[in-house]
Amino acid sequence: MSSSKRSTVIVEQLRKQQMLEALSRGKRLDGRDFESYRTFEIEVGIIDKASGSAKVKLGNTEVIAGVKVETGEPFEGLENKGALIMSAEVLPTASPHVEPGPPDEDAIELSRVVDRGVRGSEMLDLDKLVLIPGKIVYTVFVDCSIINSDGNLLDATSYAVVAALLTSKFPIYEIKDEQVVDTGKTMPPPITTMPISITAVRIGESVLLDPTTEEEACMDARITMTTQSDGNIVAVQKGFTGPFSVNQVVQFSEIARIKGEEMRSKIKELN
Amino acid sequence: MYNLKELALMDENGKRSDGRGIDELRSIKITVGVVKNADGSAYIEFGKNKIIVAVYGPREVHPKHMALPDRCVLRCRYHMSPFSTDTRKNPAPSRREVEISKVMRESLEPSLILSDYPRAVIDVFVEVLQADGGSRCAGINAASVALADAGINMRDLVSACAAGRLSDNIVLDINDLEDKEGDADMPVAYLPNLEQVTLLQLDGKVTTAQFSECLEKAISGCKSVYEIQKEALMKKYFGNEMELKEEA
Numbered sequence: 089m090s091s092s093k094r095s096t097v098i099v100e101q102l103r104k105q106q107m108l109e110a111l112s113r114g115k116r117l118d119g120r121d122f123e124s125y126r127t128f129e130i131e132v133g134i135i136d137k138a139s140g141s142a143k144v145k146l147g148n149t150e151v152i153a154g155v156k157v158e159t160g161e162p163f164e165g166l167e168n169k170g171a172l173i174m175s176a177e178v179l180p181t182a183s184p185h186v187e188p189g190p191p192d193e194d195a196i197e198l199s200r201v202v203d204r205g206v207r208g209s210e211m212l213d214l215d216k217l218v219l220i221p222g223k224i225v226y227t228v229f230v231d232c233s234i235i236n237s238d239g240n241l242l243d244a245t246s247y248a249v250v251a252a253l254l255t256s257k258f259p260i261y262e263i264k265d266e267q268v269v270d271t272g273k274t275m276p277p278p279i280t281t282m283p284i285s286i287t288a289v290r291i292g293e294s295v296l297l298d299p300t301t302e303e304e305a306c307m308d309a310r311i312t313m314t315t316q317s318d319g320n321i322v323a324v325q326k327g328f329t330g331p332f333s334v335n336q337v338v339q340f341s342e343i344a345r346i347k348g349e350e351m352r353s354k355i356k357e358l359n
Numbered sequence: 360m361y362n363l364k365e366l367a368l369m370d371e372n373g374k375r376s377d378g379r380g381i382d383e384l385r386s387i388k389i390t391v392g393v394v395k396n397a398d399g400s401a402y403i404e405f406g407k408n409k410i411i412v413a414v415y416g417p418r419e420v421h422p423k424h425m426a427l428p429d430r431c432v433l434r435c436r437y438h439m440s441p442f443s444t445d446t447r448k449n450p451a452p453s454r455r456e457v458e459i460s461k462v463m464r465e466s467l468e469p470s471l472i473l474s475d476y477p478r479a480v481i482d483v484f485v486e487v488l489q490a491d492g493g494s495r496c497a498g499i500n501a502a503s504v505a506l507a508d509a510g511i512n513m514r515d516l517v518s519a520c521a522a523g524r525l526s527d528n529i530v531l532d533i534n535d536l537e538d539k540e541g542d543a544d545m546p547v548a549y550l551p552n553l554e555q556v557t558l559l560q561l562d563g564k565v566t567t568a569q570f571s572e573c574l575e576k577a578i579s580g581c582k583s584v585y586e587i588q589k590e591a592l593m594k595k596y597f598g599n600e601m602e603l604k605e606e607a
Contacts, residue, residue, distance in 0.1 A: 135489050136407065138442040148395045152488060154442025177450055180436060180484045181413035183396045188436050188484070190451070231441035231450065233486065235411060236395050 090193055092329070097185060097305040104306055111294040118300065123343065125298040125351075130247065132255040132358055140256020140277075144248040147300065148238035153230060153248035155256045159219060159268045160227040170217025170226040174203040176245055182237035183301070199232065201325045202246045205283035205314035206230075208322035212253065213278035219263050226261070228277075239300035242312050242325075246285040251355050253277060283322055284352045285314040286344040295336060297347065311337070313344035317352065321345075368525045368537055376537065377406075381530045382576070384520070384583055389501065389591035391508050399509025401591070405497035406534055409489040412501040414509040416481035431476035435464035437498060439487040459495050460485075466499055466519065466548040466558035472512040481511060492535030493521050496546050499558065504588050508595070516588050517557060519548035520580030522573045524565055529572045531580045543569075547577035551585040 099107075107117050114121065126147030135141035140155035163171055176199035180188040191199070206212065217226035230253065232245050257274035289299040289307035296303060304310070308330030314323040321341065326332065332340075369375055379385070385406030394400035397413035420426040437460040441450050463485065471481070483506065485498040496519035503517040523533040524543040533544045543563025549556055556578075565573060 135409070135442055137445060137489050141442065150395075152440070154440065156442055156447040158447060175441065175450060179413075179438075179486050180415075180482065181394050181397060181400070181411060181486055184415050184418070188438075229441065229447050231447070233440045233488070235486070236397075238395065 097301055099302055099305045103302070107303070107306055108292065111291060111296075116296060117302065122294060122296050123347070125347075126300075128247075128351075128354065130251055130355065130358065132251055138252075138256075139258055139274075140252040140254075142248045142251035142255065144244050144251065146240060146244040146247070146298065148236060149234075149240060149244045150236040151232055151234050151241070151244045151248045153232045153245070153252040155252050156229040156231070157256075157258045158227045158229070159224055159261055162218075162222065162225045166214075167222040168218055169214035170212070170228060172203075172207065172212060172214060172228050172230070174199050174206070174230045174232075174249070176202065176232040176234065178234040178237060178241070182234045186237070197325070197327070198241055198245060201242060201312055201323065202232070202249055202285070204323035204325075205246055205285055206249060206253070208314070209281050209283035209316040211250070211279060211281055211283050211316075213280050216278040219261060219268065224263070224268060226258070228258075237301065239302070239304050240287050240298050243285050243287050243298065246283070246314065247351065247355060250282055250284065251358055254279060254282070254355070255358055281316040281318070282352050282355065283314045283316050284348040284355070285312050285323070286347045286351070287312040288340055288343070289328075290330065290332060290336065295340065297343070311340055313341060315345050315348040319345050319349070368540060369528060369530075373528075375525075375530065377534055381528055382579075384532045384580060385534065387500075387584065387587050389504055389587055391504060391591050391595040397505075397509075399505045399507070399511070401501040401505040401508060403497050403501035403504075405491075405493060405500070406532075407489060407491035408487070408494050408497040410494065410498050410501050411486045411488060412498065412505040413484045414481065414502075414505045414511070415484075416509070417476040417479035417511070418482075420478065420480040425480070426478045429474060429477055431471075431473040432480040433464055433468055433471065433473060433483070434480060435460050435467065435483045435485070435502070437463055437485045437487070437495070439490055439494075443487045443490045459498075462558055462560065463495060463499055463502065467502055467506065467517055469555065469557050470503060470513050470515050470517045470550060471506065472514060475512045481506070481509075490535075492533055492538040493546070495519070496521055496548070499548050500584055500588060504591055507592055515550040515552045516585060517548050518551055518581040518585040518588060519546065519558060520577050520584055521546040522577035522580065524563060524569060524573065529569060529576055531576050543573070545573050545577060547574065547581060549578050549581040551582055
């Protein structure tokens with residue numbers, strides 16, 4: 089059951105007025121213009137025990153993604169495809185408002201939207217991750233830990249996942265006498281494209297990219313759009329209680345494509 | 360994974376599987392103040408262990424009935440990221456993690472002056488990003504530094520280190536392989552100035568003489584860790600310690 093809730097982050101009335109006043113002048117409280125992202129840092133290969141890993145810092149938001157590759161049974165209805173399983177946990181380290189426990193609806197939405205970008209774009213060619221059709225396939229786990237949260241977890245997590253997958257080395261498994269054997273060798277993952285998400289919030293009539301926690305606390309609505317390398321849209325999620333006008337959505341789809349390409353070239357440099 | 364016949368935990372020159380001598384610690388690096396939103400935080404690399412600790416508090420207790428009238432509640436959560444181990448770990452807390460959270464809390468509690476913060480709570484969140492044997496000790500070391508970073512009133516730091524037995528040898532700071540294939544593992548946490556033991560566990564078999572040797576060795580390890588903890592705190596709050604020494 090999902091119920092409407094009070095924002096856990098409460099921005100003081102004075103601060104909110106300050107924000108609205110700045111937005112009316114085309115500026116944000118941290119000095120950015122509406123279409124700028126915060127400083128973006130990325131580090132890959134930080135967890136030796138994972139097949140791939142990445143740490144992304146987007147402003148003060150910090151996310152680690154780790155890839156683990158095992159073997160298992162395929163999903164029902166997808167007998168001839170490798171299995172991809174994604175999870176995200178907002179760690180209680182991330183902010184004073186996070187309670188330890190199983191992922192809440194926000195964390196589940198987060199991992200599902202990121203998952204849709206990777207799955208929808210077919211970033212990983214799952215057809216190439218089959219050992220015995222219908223019986224044994226590669227199982228790829230991508231798990232994300234949000235270490236510090238300062239808004240726009242969606243994009244930070246999406247970039248961490250893409251970077252971790254892109255730079256990962258999958259173990260090569262073989263079937264000998266109907267048993268799975270780890271050959272000890274590795275291969276690059278079967279990557280076909282790079283899904284990149286772009287997120288914006290609407291506060292009044294202003295649409296801002298890459299919102300901070302403070303901006304998210306004042307938002308009327310949120311939208312995330314993921315494009316793949318050829319510019320096609322592969323996942324969309326409109327979030328929060330307010331609406332967007334049709335015009336705003338169409339305009340945003342163009343921004344998501346252009347900004348997405350910028351971000352993609354930054355992450356591509358890693359490989 | 361390992362071929363037991365080929366496995367030598369210690370060679371004829373007294374070198375261990377990772378090249379260390381019997382009294383040698385793995386390399387330790389501590390950084391203070393790594394989580395922006397937290398009141399105190401620390402990151403530790405202890406061998407291949409990579410652990411992040413964030414402290415929130417003292418703050419209001421939720422749910423309210425948990426509050427204690429005369430002192431602060433200490434809560435501790437030890438958790439391993441799914442990608443931290445050789446085979447993926449289920450993100451739901453295991454019984455092992457629940458036990459470690461408990462002994463970790465109990466090892467930290469004697470170092471804190473909790474009566475200074477009645478009706479409040481201090482939360483310690485320990486996240487293991489990569490595990491390599493001895494993660495509870497590494498976690499305690501980082502947690503104590505993070506508590507100091509949060510400005511909590513303390514009697515002492517808590518320093519932790521394990522010792523163990525590999526056949527007839529008592530060795531310092533058991534690693535992952537030695538933990539799995541060795542004969543005993545004994546993690547110890549210690550208040551270096553008050554000379555008190557706050558965590559003591561043993562998994563394996565030792566004679567009483569070996570027990571004493573193990574304890575003595577672990578405590579000597581704790582004392583070495585203590586110096587690194589102090590240095591990390593000095594580095595955040597007083598800049599480079601070397602500069603300070605030069606001035607003195």
